[in-house]
Amino acid sequence: MDFKIRKNRTMAQGPRRLVRERAEYFRLVDQGYSNREASRRVGVHDRTGREWRNGRTDPSRFRPPARSERVACPGLPGRYLSQDERIHIADRLREKAAIRAIAAELGRSPSTISREIRRNSTVDPRGRQHYRPHAAHARADARRPRPKPGKIGQNPELRDFIQDRLDKRWSPEQICQALRDTFPERPEMHVAHETVYQALYVQGRGELRRELACALRTGRARRVPHRQAAARRPRFATPMVMISERPAEAEDRAVPGHWEGDLIIGKDGASAIGTLVERATRYVMLLHLPHGRTAEHVRDALVETVQTLPGHLVRSLTWDQGAEMAAHGSFTIATGIPVYFCDPASPWQRGSNENTNGLLRQYFPKGTDLSAHSTEDLTAVAAELNGRPRKTLGWETPAERLHKLLAA
Known part of the structure; x- marks a missing residue:
């Protein structure tokens, strides 16, 4: 052992503080030595050791070390109070220091110090509360392991x-x-x-x-994890153009020709119907997908549908980030129509389309096979929706509003 007890520690030696002795004492205590044995090994009275461990009552006898001089306990992350920090708290409490002053000296939040004193103090038989740093440290270590009983x-x-x-x-x-x-x-x-x-x-x-x-309402026996939207990986090989770059004329619905699209899914995800809604007129068109809802099938159905409309009535298409739009790049090349994608988990950015999908569920209930409906069935349903008067259109029907645009 490198430490040796000084033989002469009289006043003639000058006011030499027991810095090395105190450091050696705490090293021995950390190894499991009792206060009496550790004090004997460093050559001090056991009462001095207790004062080192529990804090001194006389501020003139001991000045707490500065934070830069103290070393945190090895192996503990910075989010936890170290044993040296608890010793400093005990010393300053004996000196009647304020909570905020102690927190400032340790670089901690005042609530951290207040919570530490409240949770880890010891109550004696008389009901008086004392903060013992080593007992507090042991109590915090015992509370930390996980998992805990519920x-x-x-x-x-x-x-x-x-x-x-x-x-x-x-x-x-x-x-x-x-x-x-x-x-x-x-x-x-x-x-x-x-x-x-x-x-x-x-x-x-x-x-x-x-x-x-x-x-439970959901009937789930396990929790479904939710990923952070910003942590998602790119969905498609062709980079997406987000809805924030969509022209302003599409946002205020002043100019017709900007469409919103989506799929409604049938039983077990085996069938689907594509839906297109024009933002200015709320005109609905349905895509027949009898062979599946892969990206190629959706692209071909979209190309076939938009080619039946005048060019000035197809200016853009807004979709969510579903896998069925993986071929959006080839769709844009074939038609010249840009595709804009909504932000993750933001269905309100396609509000007209979401509302229309709800209306369509009256004709195509959830849990049914949508491949049983023919193209004629879809055309009839779309015509019925387009023939309904809409309050947002001044009680005109989408078909009437679209006819006015075509006539103009």
Whole structure:
């Protein structure tokens, strides 16, 4: 061991502080030595060791080291308080320092220091609260490991209450509100609705019966992950032109010829019908896709449909980022019509088309085979929609508004 006890530490040596002794003392304590043994090895009284460990009461006897002089505990990320930081907190609390002053010295948020003192302080038999840094550090280490037992699994009364309401098809949020109303003075019976979802979805907990997931609105027994929109990879080989670059004339619907498109999907995703809606007139055209909804099938149906319209009535096409538009580049080459794509998870950017798809579900219900409908069937449905008066058009029909444009 490199450390040696100084033989002469009298005042004649000058005001030499026990810097090396204190550092060696904490090294021994970290290795598991008791306070008495560590104090003996560095040559100080065991009371001095306790004062080092728990903080000194006399500010003139010891000045806490500056933050730049202290070394964080190895292996701990910076987001956690280190043992040296807890020792500094204890020293400054003995000096009656303010929470904000301690936080500024450590470069931490005041709420971090306040929460640390509240959660990790020790209460003596007389009910007095003391902050012991080593005990606080051990308490924080014991609290950190994951996973932790859930609140629902540890409270049978709470678990039975939630299971009973789930059997009645209550939502988790309704259950949590009922818990607060039924047990207003018992915080151990209060949970957030996310706690209920985790008890159902997280495997291995066993806090709630797995079959209770069928009582949820979605009926899912597992949580569906959601990716961040900005983290998605490019969908198509040909770069997409986003809706933000679409001409302003398409946004205010002042000029006709800007269309919105989408697919409505049939049973098991095996069939589909393409939908096109003109933004200014709300005129509807349906694409017949009897052979499937691949990118090539959708492209060919689009090319065939738009070629039946005058050139000045087909200026642009707006679509979502579905895989059926992977051939948008060849569609633009064949027709000269630019395709603009909506942002991910933004269906309101094609509001007219989404509204029309809802109307079409009255004719083509979900869960049915859409390949059973012929081209004549689709034409008849589109004609019926185009013959309905629309409030947004001043109670004119889309067919009448389009006829005016063609006549002009």
